[in-house]
Amino acid sequence: MPASPVIHADALVLGYGGEPVxxxxxxxxxxxxALALVGPNGSGKSTVLRAVLGLLEPAGGELQVLGAQVDxxxxxxxxxxSSVLDDDAYFPALTVAEHLVLTARGHGVAxxxxxxADLLDDFGLTGHAxxxxxALSSGxxxxxxxxxxxxxxxxxxxxxEPEQRLDQRxxxxxxxxxxxxxxxxxxxxxxxxxxxLLEAVADAAVLVGDVESPVLPVTDAARAIRSEPTR
Amino acid sequence: MTPPSAGAGTGTADGSxxxxxxxxxxxTAATARRRSxxxxxxxxxxxxxxxxxxxxxxxxxxxxxxxARDALRPAPVVPAxxxxxxxxxxxxxxxxxxxxxxxxxxxxxGPVGVGAAEATWWLPLPVDRRxxxxxxxxxxxxxxxxxxxxxxVLVDLTVxxxxxxxxxxxxxxxxxxxxxxxxxxxxAGVGQSLGAVRRRIxxxxxxxxxxxxxxxxxxxxxxxxxxxxxxxxxxxLAVLTVVVVAAAVALDRRLGRIPGRDxxxxxxxxxxxxxxxVSLDSRELGRTLVEGAARPxxxxxxxxxxxxxxxxxxxxxxxxxLVRSPRHVVQVLGATVAPAVVxxxxxxxxxxxxxxxxxGSGYVAMLAGAEGxxxxxxxxxxxxxxxxxARRVRVLRTAVPGAVAVVWSLGAFAAVAQLHGDLADGGAxxxxxxxxxxxASAPVWAGAAVRSAYRPAPDxxxxxVSTPAGAVPLGVLAVLSRGPxxxxxxxxxxxxxxLLGAAPVPVLVxxxxxxxxxxxxxxxxxxxxxxxxxxxxxxxx
Numbered sequence: 001m002p003a004s005p006v007i008h009a010d011a012l013v014l015g016y017g018g019e020p021v022x023x024x025x026x027x028x029x030x031x032x033x034a035l036a037l038v039g040p041n042g043s044g045k046s047t048v049l050r051a052v053l054g055l056l057e058p059a060g061g062e063l064q065v066l067g068a069q070v071d072x073x074x075x076x077x078x079x080x081x082s083s084v085l086d087d088d089a090y091f092p093a094l095t096v097a098e099h100l101v102l103t104a105r106g107h108g109v110a111x112x113x114x115x116x117a118d119l120l121d122d123f124g125l126t127g128h129a130x131x132x133x134x135a136l137s138s139g140x141x142x143x144x145x146x147x148x149x150x151x152x153x154x155x156x157x158x159x160x161e162p163e164q165r166l167d168q169r170x171x172x173x174x175x176x177x178x179x180x181x182x183x184x185x186x187x188x189x190x191x192x193x194x195x196x197l198l199e200a201v202a203d204a205a206v207l208v209g210d211v212e213s214p215v216l217p218v219t220d221a222a223r224a225i226r227s228e229p230t231r
Numbered sequence: 232m233t234p235p236s237a238g239a240g241t242g243t244a245d246g247s248x249x250x251x252x253x254x255x256x257x258x259t260a261a262t263a264r265r266r267s268x269x270x271x272x273x274x275x276x277x278x279x280x281x282x283x284x285x286x287x288x289x290x291x292x293x294x295x296x297x298x299a300r301d302a303l304r305p306a307p308v309v310p311a312x313x314x315x316x317x318x319x320x321x322x323x324x325x326x327x328x329x330x331x332x333x334x335x336x337x338x339x340x341g342p343v344g345v346g347a348a349e350a351t352w353w354l355p356l357p358v359d360r361r362x363x364x365x366x367x368x369x370x371x372x373x374x375x376x377x378x379x380x381x382x383x384v385l386v387d388l389t390v391x392x393x394x395x396x397x398x399x400x401x402x403x404x405x406x407x408x409x410x411x412x413x414x415x416x417x418x419a420g421v422g423q424s425l426g427a428v429r430r431r432i433x434x435x436x437x438x439x440x441x442x443x444x445x446x447x448x449x450x451x452x453x454x455x456x457x458x459x460x461x462x463x464x465x466x467x468l469a470v471l472t473v474v475v476v477a478a479a480v481a482l483d484r485r486l487g488r489i490p491g492r493d494x495x496x497x498x499x500x501x502x503x504x505x506x507x508x509v510s511l512d513s514r515e516l517g518r519t520l521v522e523g524a525a526r527p528x529x530x531x532x533x534x535x536x537x538x539x540x541x542x543x544x545x546x547x548x549x550x551x552x553l554v555r556s557p558r559h560v561v562q563v564l565g566a567t568v569a570p571a572v573v574x575x576x577x578x579x580x581x582x583x584x585x586x587x588x589x590x591g592s593g594y595v596a597m598l599a600g601a602e603g604x605x606x607x608x609x610x611x612x613x614x615x616x617x618x619x620x621a622r623r624v625r626v627l628r629t630a631v632p633g634a635v636a637v638v639w640s641l642g643a644f645a646a647v648a649q650l651h652g653d654l655a656d657g658g659a660x661x662x663x664x665x666x667x668x669x670x671a672s673a674p675v676w677a678g679a680a681v682r683s684a685y686r687p688a689p690d691x692x693x694x695x696v697s698t699p700a701g702a703v704p705l706g707v708l709a710v711l712s713r714g715p716x717x718x719x720x721x722x723x724x725x726x727x728x729x730l731l732g733a734a735p736v737p738v739l740v741x742x743x744x745x746x747x748x749x750x751x752x753x754x755x756x757x758x759x760x761x762x763x764x765x766x767x768x769x770x771x772x
Contacts, residue, residue, distance in 0.1 A: 050492075054490075054491065054492075055491060055492045055495075056492065072490070072491050073360070073487060073488060073489075073490060073491070075249075075357040075358065075359065076357070078354075078355055078356065078357040079249070079357035082355075083355065087347070087350075087351040089346075089347030089348045089350070089351045089352075090348055090351070090352075091259060091263065091348045091352065092263075092348075093262060093263035093266040093267060094259065094262055094263070098262060099352060102255070102258070102259065102352060103352065103355075103356070105250060106249070106250060106255050106353075106356035106357075106358055107249065107356065107357060108248050108249040108250070108357075145351075148352075
């Protein structure tokens, strides 16, 4: 008997105040796969991610995550779904390392100190471990958020334009890490405007926008990104 | 960082232990405390300062009550013919309005929410949210309860006077206010946990406030009146206590059921509101609270067929903003009716009280009309697109506040005419004079609306003046007084007319001159912005 998909969205309708922001979205994401959402600014990619994370109530259609209706109030849901959105908020009195330790210990990671040390190294933050976030650059703060997404156990990793504010080297390292995540059996759902990241990470893509789209091969999605109108 | 203890937590699928929410919260707070270098001395100093501020606030409120009591006229032994509401009835309605304000604020501020950092770093944890949110959930009901107790005590003191009440009665009113207000906020929290839409809770509050002038008019016309504010009985207080305890327990048990998105939104609005209060930025506070209750919906785009010029576009945008905000329309109508309500309360029907109510209600109406200018100051999107000079934009932005002021003036100055007997038989000439004075003073409100909307951010770099209530930053006061300052000066002819009991022609002329000066001052640009006509119009201050 096949395992149930990590995410199953069927004719998912999303919007604010009763007005849909994009055409219905349908896709399935299974463990060990990475799926990208692409589309121009304002097309509804982040809205889809917010629905998957339980931060937005769908207006119609079906959405199941990890075999159940989405309910982020359920601690079991939060224990299995890791996310990196466009937040830029930090406890002003906690250092970079303490933010990561809080995340790891809050998820019951036994060897939190070791996990955090490795992540600080991977994301180029070792030299800033004892620094307060206010002293970090915009790109360094972004790296801290990304590191937090990996500092905890997860079955599904959701990222909203993770390439934002990263230099090329870090983008490549992130792409490799995300691909490893999927290859190791995790599920990755990301929204992106970066065709290189898309091609390096995703197995398939969904074009979010005014017209309902089937799941596309990555090459077609990368072409769609490159032809996005400049707004 | 002190690691959160895993002892009281729950297990995960891989057998590791997740800490309790309370442990996470305490570990975060302990680290913050350690790094803040705040010792017990500073803590005690802050506590002392807070207590002194509260004591001064209460003292000032009691002083206002004393002045208000002195200004009241004695209640007539024999009720006068015609509409008659009575002071206790008005006080009862004021309490209803206070209930509405509490509900409105509870709905807009959450009442349960978390700040941005907590939302980002706490909410995704698989810990029990109840342990994370407990202090946050208790804060607003406690604060509201304290304010409610004080308000009810002040209301009773105002109606009864120091000689007409007793310590026992004041304690009962304080308990009623504290318990009732806390119950309202706690029940709003329970509603939030049950999935009630927060703006509907706020809308219920708005409806309560809107009911006040309606009930006042209906009561005056139908002869309904309270002879005295009844002292709350022990049974009422006992029932309220049970309600508060039950609501507190229910909210505590349901904290984990409040959706994360709701906690984020509430926390964001609360943080902005607190920031605005701390920085004494009333304009930002207004924006935050208005947007906190706004319904996120699309509207059918207006065609603006009558708009034929850039100037008309600015005015049309302000009109659209006003008519699409029922709260502001109700605000204008309520302010228009308020002076007439005062007249049906014999104890309040005096020139002094009416003058105070005129200024207060005029200011409330002005704020509603100034919404377009206030928003344009924050985000001058339309202004920057239009080929208009900065000064021209300011002149145009007086149009809607001016129209609102005209509507308010007709109602308010008709009340003045009634106070002076000019609505009685044969008083048409007096009525017309008062209405003319009202219309002549309307530009003062319009100018003040623009002046307050385009005021700069509070200047904290100015000198400090030491007062018993602490250091007062003069630069901030100077900024906050922009708007009210021209009202105080521009309405001197109206004040003279009120003292004279008539609006003779010289006063009308003087008011016209004063209004012209006020408008000229208010649409004038500061030196730095005067040269920047054109594209940057709206942003100029």
